[in-house]
Amino acid sequence: IEEKLQALRSAEMMLSATIAQADRASETDITQLTTVYENMKPKDAAALFEEMPPQFAAGVVGMMRADAAAQIMTELEPETAYSFSVVLAGRNANTPTE
Numbered sequence: 001i002e003e004k005l006q007a008l009r010s011a012e013m014m015l016s017a018t019i020a021q022a023d024r025a026s027e028t029d030i031t032q033l034t035t036v037y038e039n040m041k042p043k044d045a046a047a048l049f050e051e052m053p054p055q056f057a058a059g060v061v062g063m064m065r066a067d068a069a070a071q072i073m074t075e076l077e078p079e080t081a082y083s084f085s086v087v088l089a090g091r092n093a094n095t096p097t098e
Contacts, residue, residue, distance in 0.1 A: 054086075058093075
């Protein structure tokens with residue numbers, strides 16, 4: 001039983017390391033993508049954001065520099081910009097305060 005328990009602990013550690021590595025890679029990809037959108041012409045980026053699901057797009061907008069995000073948001077249809085704003089405003093609404 002001890003050997004099996006040790007093997008399970010070892011497997012858990014390896015799995016945790018793999019998950020952490022995947023998380024870092026994913027974060028790097030999103031950061032790179034955010035930088036790409038920040039450096040696009042706002043009108044061109046807005047056209048892409050119009051096609052994205054609001055949850056995803058709002059997450060990207062939330063990671064952007066405020067000036068770049070503002071320029072892109074100005075180019076969006078008002079309903080789309082509003083939906084992003086609602087997602088951004090509510091994403092931490094359920095976070096414990098104590």
